[in-house]
Structure formats: C-alpha cells, structure tokens
Amino acid sequence: MTAGNVAGNSLSKERLRLWLRMLRVTRQVEAELRERLRTEHDSTLPRFDVMAALYAAEEGLKMNELSKRLRVSNGNVTGIIDRLVEDGAVERIAIEGDRRATRVCLTVVGRENFRGMAVEHERWINALFEGVNEEDAHHIGELLHRLPASPNNAD
Amino acid sequence: MTAGNVAGNSLSKERLRLWLRMLRVTRQVEAELRERLRTEHDSTLPRFDVMAALYAAEEGLKMNELSKRLRVSNGNVTGIIDRLVEDGAVERIAIEGDRRATRVCLTVVGRENFRGMAVEHERWINALFEGVNEEDAHHIGELLHRLPASPNNAD
DNA sequence: CCTAAACATTTTAAGCTTGAATTTTATACA
DNA sequence: TGTATAAAATTCAAGCTTAAAATGTTTAGG
Numbered sequence: 001m002t003a004g005n006v007a008g009n010s011l012s013k014e015r016l017r018l019w020l021r022m023l024r025v026t027r028q029v030e031a032e033l034r035e036r037l038r039t040e041h042d043s044t045l046p047r048f049d050v051m052a053a054l055y056a057a058e059e060g061l062k063m064n065e066l067s068k069r070l071r072v073s074n075g076n077v078t079g080i081i082d083r084l085v086e087d088g089a090v091e092r093i094a095i096e097g098d099r100r101a102t103r104v105c106l107t108v109v110g111r112e113n114f115r116g117m118a119v120e121h122e123r124w125i126n127a128l129f130e131g132v133n134e135e136d137a138h139h140i141g142e143l144l145h146r147l148p149a150s151p152n153n154a155d
Numbered sequence: 156m157t158a159g160n161v162a163g164n165s166l167s168k169e170r171l172r173l174w175l176r177m178l179r180v181t182r183q184v185e186a187e188l189r190e191r192l193r194t195e196h197d198s199t200l201p202r203f204d205v206m207a208a209l210y211a212a213e214e215g216l217k218m219n220e221l222s223k224r225l226r227v228s229n230g231n232v233t234g235i236i237d238r239l240v241e242d243g244a245v246e247r248i249a250i251e252g253d254r255r256a257t258r259v260c261l262t263v264v265g266r267e268n269f270r271g272m273a274v275e276h277e278r279w280i281n282a283l284f285e286g287v288n289e290e291d292a293h294h295i296g297e298l299l300h301r302l303p304a305s306p307n308n309a310d
Numbered sequence: 311c312c313t314a315a316a317c318a319t320t321t322t323a324a325g326c327t328t329g330a331a332t333t334t335t336a337t338a339c340a
Numbered sequence: 341t342g343t344a345t346a347a348a349a350t351t352c353a354a355g356c357t358t359a360a361a362a363t364g365t366t367t368a369g370g
Binding site for chain 3: 341342343344345346347348349350351352353354355356357358359360361362363364365366367368369370
C-alpha cells in the first residue's frame with residue numbers, strides 16, 4: 001500500500017500520505033460493510049449501491065442514468081441488474097416510445113429488502129466512525145469538497 | 156451511491172455523509188490512477204500496489220506477508236503475482252528449510268519499471284489533491300487516524 | 311425515403327476479488 | 341515413530357469491473 005518515496009517535496013509527500021490513509025480507511029470500511037451485507041443479508045456492496053440509487057428514484061431509472069449516477073461502466077450495471085432481477089428485487093420495464101431503453105425499478109420485495117439493509121447500514125457506519133464527532137465529520141466533509149471528485153455530483 | 160435516509164439522528168447522518176463523500180473521492184482518484192496506469196504504463200492499480208509493497212521490502216516477501224500487508228485475500232495475490240511473473244517483473248524464489256513457502260521478489264526489470272511508475276504516481280496524486288494545502292492535508296490525515304482502519308498499520 | 315450519425319444497451323475478454331476447499335509441507339506430541 | 345494439527349500456498353466458483361466491440365433503435369439531413 002505504501003507507494004515508495006521515490007521523489008517529491010514535502011507538500012507532495014503530505015498529500016501522498018493523505019491519499020494512502022484515505023485509501024486504507026475506505027478499504028477497511030468497505031470490507032466491514034461487505035462482510036456484514038454478506039453474512040447478515042446475503043448481499044453485496046454493489047447490489048446495495050444499485051438498490052440505494054433505485055430506492056431514491058421514485059419512478060426507477062434507465063440503465064443509462066444508473067451507471068452515470070453510480071459512476072460505473074454500463075456493462076457493469078447490466079450484470080448486477082441481471083442478478084437482482086433473478087432474485088426478484090428489481091424489474092425491467094419497457095419505455096413507451098423508445099425501444100432502446102429500459103426503466104429499472106425496485107419491486108415491492110426489493111424496496112422492503114433494501115429498507116432493512118439501509119437501516120443497518122447507517123448503524124454500521126455510525127459505529128465505524130464512532131471516533132469522529134459531529135464537528136470533525138462536518139469539517140472533513142467540507143474539506144473533501146475541494147478534492148477532485150466533484151464533477152456533477154448530486155447528493 | 157446515496158444510502159437512503161431511512162433512520163438516524165443528526166450525528167449519525169453527518170457521519171453517513173462523510174462516508175459517502177470519502178467513498179466518492181476515493182473512487183474518483185482510483186479511477187484516475189487506473190486510467191493513467193493503463194494508458195501510460197500498460198499496468199493496473201493492483202499490480203502497482205503489489206510492486207510497491209515488494210519495492211519497499213529489500214529482500215522480497217512471502218505470499219503470506221504480501222497478502223497481509225495489502226489486506227487482500229491470499230488467492231488474490233496468487234493471481235496478480237502469476238501475471239507479474241509472466242511479464243518478468245517478479246520472480247518466485249524457494250525458501251530454504253520450508254518448502255511450503257516462497258519468497259517473491261521484484262526483478263531488476265521490475266524495480267526499474269516500478270520506479271518509473273512511482274515517480275509519476277506521486278505527481279498524479281499531487282495534482283489531484285491540488286486543492287489541499289499542507290496544513291489541511293496534515294489535519295485530515297490526523298483525523299483519519301481515529302477512523303477504524305488502524306489495526307496493525309505500518310506506514 | 312434512405313442513410314449516416316447518435317444513442318441505449320448488451321456482450322465479450324481479461325483481470326480483480328472474495329471465501330471456501332484442496333494440496334503440500336512442517337510441527338507437536340503421544 | 342506415527343499421526344493429528346497447523347501453516348503456506350493454490351485452486352475453484354461466483355461475482356465485480358473495465359474497455360471495447362456488437363446489436364438494435366432512433367433521429368437528422370439530404
């Protein structure tokens with residue numbers, strides 16, 4: 001995980017250190033979430049992300065919008081949706097007037113299922129970030145705003 | 156990516172927001188790195204991580220130590236090393252006195268190759284985190300220390 | 311009407327990732 | 341010594357991920 005201090009000044013090194021720490025924390029939290037989703041809900045993180053996006057969209061989303069929103073490739077979304085459809089959590093609905101696209105929706109079962117996971121998800125995060133008080137959480141959140149990843153963010 | 160505000164108090168929500176932002180930034184940076192490693196060095200992020208760990212270990216590492224250090228499964232490391240060996244960047248060396256284990260080392264070519272990537276990697280990170288000054292980088296870094304992922308961290 | 315370009319999605323090949331099962335080797339201890 | 345247990349690594353099946361190619365559909369221009 002260390003990137004090898006091959007060159008660079010002090011600021012560059014401090015930024016590199018920051019990045020490596022972010023990476024470590026993120027991976028650790030993701031590992032925790034993945035483990036619990038697997039053992040307690042027989043699910044996965046990508047499925048959770050997809051369901052969260054669909055849950056937030058009352059009328060469902062086109063595959064298109066889904067992959068844009070989650071910032072993953074469209075082929076990727078196809079596979080995840082395929083499996084969610086198999087499990088009866090999601091359905092593909094034809095769009096009138098455009099036979100290219102489909103609208104993807106959570107089923108009643110899917111919504112129910114997601115609600116259960118989401119409640120626990122928030123609890124897990126709350127526990128994992130126990131060492132961070134509200135002020136710090138807010139502060140870091142603000143700082144993160146300056147970082148690259150804010151092209152057309154909607155959340 | 157939004158997790159659905161299903162329950163929780165204000166602190167819990169602030170922590171959730173923090174997590175979602177960390178996730179977004181991390182994924183964006185990873186996507187950038189992956190893209191550049193691919194197009195400019197015909198490589199990948201997992202390979203870079205493995206090579207970084209080996210570069211830092213003068214005498215190489217056992218598969219065991221490698222997977223522990225990178226916090227990924229051992230089966231995973233096997234595959235990545237297989238491909239690095241194919242490419243001549245890494246070699247497996249028998250350990251005297253224990254025929255179960257192997258020591259994995261960067262070859263001269265591998266070290267050379269990694270050095271090139273690492274220099275650029277630090278530049279990329281430095282550019283991606285341009286909006287963060289030294290003080291902030293240090294501050295966030297310190298705060299991240301309080302977060303879960305610090306079991307037996309060595310960096 | 312026809313056709314070229316744009317669009318939405320799926321398919322494909324390659325690689326990453328995990329947890330579980332398997333294989334091989336070492337160690338402990340009866 | 342013999343055998344059970346532990347340890348190191350690989351293999352396996354399933355799923356995630358990407359970039360690129362292919363498929364089918366719509367739209368715009370001539």
